[in-house]
Amino acid sequence: xxxxxxxxxxxxxxxxxxxxxxxxxxxxxxxxxxxxxxxxxxxxxxxxxxxxxxxxxxxxxxxxxxxxxxxxxxxxxxxxxxxxxxxxxxxxxxxxxxxxxxxxxxxxxxxxxxxxxxxxxxxxxxxxxxxxxxxxxxxxxxxxxxxxxxxxxxxxxxxxxxxxxxxxxxxxxxxxxxxxxxxxxxxxxxxxxxxxxxxxxxxxxxxxxxxxxxxxxxxxxxxxxxxxxxxxxxxxxxxxxxxxxxxxxxxxxxxxxxxxxxxxxxxxxxxxxxxxxxxxxxxxxxxxxxxxxxxxxxxxxxxxxxxxxxxxxxxxxxxxxxxxxxxxxxxxxxxxxxxxxxxxxxxxxxxxxxxxxxxxxxxxxxxxxxxxxxxxxxxxxxxxxxxxxxxxxxxxxxxxxxxxxxxxxxxxxxxxxxxxxxxxxx
Amino acid sequence: xxxxxxxxxxxxxxxxxxxxxxxxxxxxxxxxxxxxxxxxxxxxxxxxxxxxxxxxxxxxxxxxxxxxxxxxxxxxxxxxxxxxxxxxxxxxxxxxxxxxxxxxxxxxxxxxxxxxxxxxxxxxxxxxxxxxxxxxxxxxxxxxxxxxxxxxxxxxxxxxxxxxxxxxxxxxxxxxxxxxxxxxxxxxxxxxxxxxxxxxxxxxxxxxxxxxxxxxxxxxxxxxxxxxxxxxxxxxxxxxxxxxxxxxxxxxxxxxxxxxxxxxxxxxxxxxxxxxxxxxxxxxxxxxxxxxxxxxxxxxxxxxxxxxxxxxxxxxxxxxxxxxxxxxxxxxxxxxxxxxxxxxxxxxxxxxxxxxxxxxxxxxxxxxxxxxxxxxxxxxxxxxxxxxxxxxxxxxxxxxxxxxxxxxxxxxxxxxxxxxxxxxxxxxxxxxxxxxxxxxxxxxxxxxxxxxxxxxxxxxxxxxxxxxxxxxxxxxxxxxxxxxxxxxxxxxxxxxxxxxxxxx
Numbered sequence: 001x002x003x004x005x006x007x008x009x010x011x012x013x014x015x016x017x018x019x020x021x022x023x024x025x026x027x028x029x030x031x032x033x034x035x036x037x038x039x040x041x042x043x044x045x046x047x048x049x050x051x052x053x054x055x056x057x058x059x060x061x062x063x064x065x066x067x068x069x070x071x072x073x074x075x076x077x078x079x080x081x082x083x084x085x086x087x088x089x090x091x092x093x094x095x096x097x098x099x100x101x102x103x104x105x106x107x108x109x110x111x112x113x114x115x116x117x118x119x120x121x122x123x124x125x126x127x128x129x130x131x132x133x134x135x136x137x138x139x140x141x142x143x144x145x146x147x148x149x150x151x152x153x154x155x156x157x158x159x160x161x162x163x164x165x166x167x168x169x170x171x172x173x174x175x176x177x178x179x180x181x182x183x184x185x186x187x188x189x190x191x192x193x194x195x196x197x198x199x200x201x202x203x204x205x206x207x208x209x210x211x212x213x214x215x216x217x218x219x220x221x222x223x224x225x226x227x228x229x230x231x232x233x234x235x236x237x238x239x240x241x242x243x244x245x246x247x248x249x250x251x252x253x254x255x256x257x258x259x260x261x262x263x264x265x266x267x268x269x270x271x272x273x274x275x276x277x278x279x280x281x282x283x284x285x286x287x288x289x290x291x292x293x294x295x296x297x298x299x300x301x302x303x304x305x306x307x308x309x310x311x312x313x314x315x316x317x318x319x320x321x322x323x324x325x326x327x328x329x330x331x332x333x334x335x336x337x338x339x340x341x342x343x344x345x346x347x348x349x350x351x352x353x354x355x356x357x358x359x360x361x362x363x364x365x366x367x368x369x370x371x372x373x374x375x376x377x378x379x380x381x382x383x384x385x386x387x388x389x390x391x392x393x394x395x396x397x398x399x400x401x402x403x404x405x406x407x408x409x410x411x412x413x414x415x416x417x418x419x420x421x422x423x424x425x426x
Numbered sequence: 427x428x429x430x431x432x433x434x435x436x437x438x439x440x441x442x443x444x445x446x447x448x449x450x451x452x453x454x455x456x457x458x459x460x461x462x463x464x465x466x467x468x469x470x471x472x473x474x475x476x477x478x479x480x481x482x483x484x485x486x487x488x489x490x491x492x493x494x495x496x497x498x499x500x501x502x503x504x505x506x507x508x509x510x511x512x513x514x515x516x517x518x519x520x521x522x523x524x525x526x527x528x529x530x531x532x533x534x535x536x537x538x539x540x541x542x543x544x545x546x547x548x549x550x551x552x553x554x555x556x557x558x559x560x561x562x563x564x565x566x567x568x569x570x571x572x573x574x575x576x577x578x579x580x581x582x583x584x585x586x587x588x589x590x591x592x593x594x595x596x597x598x599x600x601x602x603x604x605x606x607x608x609x610x611x612x613x614x615x616x617x618x619x620x621x622x623x624x625x626x627x628x629x630x631x632x633x634x635x636x637x638x639x640x641x642x643x644x645x646x647x648x649x650x651x652x653x654x655x656x657x658x659x660x661x662x663x664x665x666x667x668x669x670x671x672x673x674x675x676x677x678x679x680x681x682x683x684x685x686x687x688x689x690x691x692x693x694x695x696x697x698x699x700x701x702x703x704x705x706x707x708x709x710x711x712x713x714x715x716x717x718x719x720x721x722x723x724x725x726x727x728x729x730x731x732x733x734x735x736x737x738x739x740x741x742x743x744x745x746x747x748x749x750x751x752x753x754x755x756x757x758x759x760x761x762x763x764x765x766x767x768x769x770x771x772x773x774x775x776x777x778x779x780x781x782x783x784x785x786x787x788x789x790x791x792x793x794x795x796x797x798x799x800x801x802x803x804x805x806x807x808x809x810x811x812x813x814x815x816x817x818x819x820x821x822x823x824x825x826x827x828x829x830x831x832x833x834x835x836x837x838x839x840x841x842x843x844x845x846x847x848x849x850x851x852x853x854x855x856x857x858x859x860x861x862x863x864x865x866x867x868x869x870x871x872x873x874x875x876x877x878x879x880x881x882x883x884x885x886x887x888x889x890x891x892x893x894x895x896x897x898x899x900x901x902x903x904x905x906x907x908x909x910x911x912x913x914x915x916x917x918x919x920x921x922x923x924x925x926x927x928x929x930x
Contacts, residue, residue: 006470017491062891063891063895070884071885072884075849077820083837084842087832
């Protein structure tokens with residue numbers, strides 16, 4: 001006796017809990033791998049997961065088994081030319097030999113256990129020590145938002161979308177269509193019957209037969225259903241991406257000698273955060289990288305993060321360049337302009353008031369949001385003082401923060417998101 | 427023509443639930459002709475993703491949660507998505523009813539093959555083989571797994587996931603040492619029940635004795651005697667010993683050890699009957715489907731597809747082939763059962779000389795006898811014929827780590843048959859494949875350290891993992907662990923945990 005059961009509809013993610021546990025156990029390894037991979041990735045390349053590799057020796061589950069060595073007999077198939085008593089050279093590797101099964105897991109080598117994590121998990125690990133609240137993490141890693149829109153009528157759907165008018169109209173048409181022949185026939189018969197009764201032949205066998213036929217037709221007309229499955233029409237709803245416009249994001253960074261790679265890495269995460277935030281809100285995003293020491297230059301992302309130059313620092317050069325680029329390329333009112341500036345706080349003393357002036361007079365009125373982060377454990381310097389005045393004056397579009405460790409990044413964004421939420425509420 | 431078509435069970439390669447039922451009924455009918463005795467079947471259709479889940483939980487339908495299964499899952503998923511490996515067509519579980527998973531992607535001929543293979547081949551093996559009969563209880567395993575899962579979850583809620591994980595990690599490291607290797611559990615008889623009763627009395631008695639012992643009259647000599655005696659005999663079942671005797675464990679930790687031990691014991695027969703089990707199932711899917719074909723119930727196309735898969739399964743590449751990965755248990759087992767059938771039906775003079783008992787006997791009876799009463803090691807020792815050794819071109823090499831050359835010490839010829847057969851049989855003997863380690867003594871009066879003895883076989887040392895395993899053992903026992911390696915009655919190595927040095 002056999003029972004055949006269809007289990008395909010049962011949950012298929014039985015292993016998710018175990019997978020989760022594995023990831024948690026190797027959290028540290030995965031985080032390292034993620035930080036490493038972020039150095040290889042571009043800011044805009046946040047749409048995919050990542051392959052994570054962990055050295056096998058770390059994930060290995062030990063058990064007691066025989067090691068190589070000793071005196072052993074082994075039986076193999078496929079003898080071609082050997083005879084009893086033949087001697088064979090051992091392979092170079094020694095003991096293990098040709099597939100005795102046990103030798104393979106002894107390797108000290110760089111074997112790696114590798115697997116994939118999803119985009120969401122990747123971002124989770126990436127922002128792990130940024131102290132982002134979960135809500136924000138979720139908002140960041142969520143893909144596009146959709147709106148549902150009406151899109152005509154379809155023949156399949158859920159009862160709540162049933163269109164009564166359409167359905168009944170269909171039913172009516174069908175009833176007419178299905179009964180047309182019968183009603184014609186009925187009319188003919190009735191005409192014949194009235195003809196007969198007019199001539200006084202009401203009780204003749206002919207009239208009786210006609211009556212029977214009429215009764216039969218009427219009964220058959222009644223069996224045509226009032227409403228059939230075929231008639232039902234549902235309002236169709238389709239998901240469309242929310243309409244969005246274009247944004248440009250300016251990344252401004254000081255690359256003078258005092259900016260170490262660590263500081264740049266923190267800055268990179270800051271830019272990634274901003275990029276993801278923009279990506280959620282805008283369909284099309286352009287990136288402009290401006291780096292500066294005593295003079296500013298527009299560069300590629302690769303140069304932006306990984307090439308070093310020495311020299312003094314004049315921040316206003318970058319702001320002037322940004323202003324010029326905006327005027328040349330992003331003048332159009334379609335563009336939402338965002339800017340993020342990262343620096344260790346160094347600037348020529350008499351340049352800082354000039355920076356504040358450029359921002360306050362023209363730049364800030366062009367941008368949606370300008371964020372400045374100063375990545376330094378030390379005392380504030382002139383630039384900070386100059387910007388402090390601005391942040392009071394333009395509190396809705398200017399934010400600044402000092403970053404001592406990655407956890408300090410979030411407050412800058414809190415304002416951004418708070419603003420976002422406010423707009424949604426309106 | 428049309429009449430003949432109507433006799434086919436199906437002509438299409440797509441399966442439907444109705445067709446599965448039809449095929450199952452037909453195969454069942456034929457299986458009964460061959461006296462295959464099975465548990466009722468529960469055939470479950472699952473998707474590829476679900477098959478991956480089943481894979482990662484070692485085929486158990488319900489498993490407790492543990493990170494190692496997650497690791498297994500990630501590896502399977504990656505392999506499958508990259509197309510590096512196909513999934514098995516089926517997984518079958520030794521339970522009553524016998525649960526078999528069929529993948530929805532299979533074609534009808536494949537489903538029929540799998541039904542014959544798993545639901546009638548493996549199933550009858552589970553029900554008939556002596557190891558499964560004595561070691562496993564098919565009717566209660568699902569309940570037990572469910573209990574285990576709930577118990578582990580309960581412990582996690584109560585004592586924390588990490589605490590539980592630590593115990594399970596330790597148990598997993600020792601799980602191959604959680605079975606009674608040389609002694610099989612007996613069903614509880616009336617006599618047994620009596621001795622248990624007596625044990626309980628003894629315990630009561632001991633408590634009384636303990637009272638007595640607190641009196642100052644106790645003798646030192648007696649104490650010394652007792653110290654030497656624990657455990658009174660070496661213990662092979664390390665997990666069992668820990669469960670019952672580890673001094674510092676909480677009751678729930680003992681129960682976790684017991685769970686791992688029980689599950690390990692459940693799988694123990696499978697590890698010892700791989701060749702026989704797969705061979706038996708393969709033999710029967712081959713025989714049953716051929717029977718179906720001979721009755722004219724399946725098409726030629728069906729048979730072609732079936733035979734293609736079958737041939738792939740029983741292929742044995744030679745040792746020098748790039749596809750070689752050891753002796754294929756399907757190939758060896760299938761061919762041996764076929765060979766036994768041949769010896770029964772058409773014995774040659776050689777067969778009569780080698781197998782006087784079975785040559786010319788009733789093949790079906792002989793096959794059932796072999797299936798019921800052997801495990802891989804004894805099956806090969808008993809039934810591997812010279813003809814099979816010739817067909818497989820078997821040869822044995824002798825590998826001595828003190829010499830720099832291999833020696834071919836037996837090939838498939840008159841001089842080598844017996845030796846070859848013995849060597850191959852030993853290769854399937856778990857007690858040879860796994861190091862012989864036993865619990866030797868506990869220093870009850872001193873530092874409570876636990877000493878284990880490894881008896882070396884053929885001078886083969888332990889793998890480098892061993893020290894890691896000792897750490898787990900140390901965690902469970904709670905006091906020092908010593909592992910002594912003996913070679914011919916002489917101690918040649920002693921490892922300790924915790925340790926800063928390893929004595930050579």
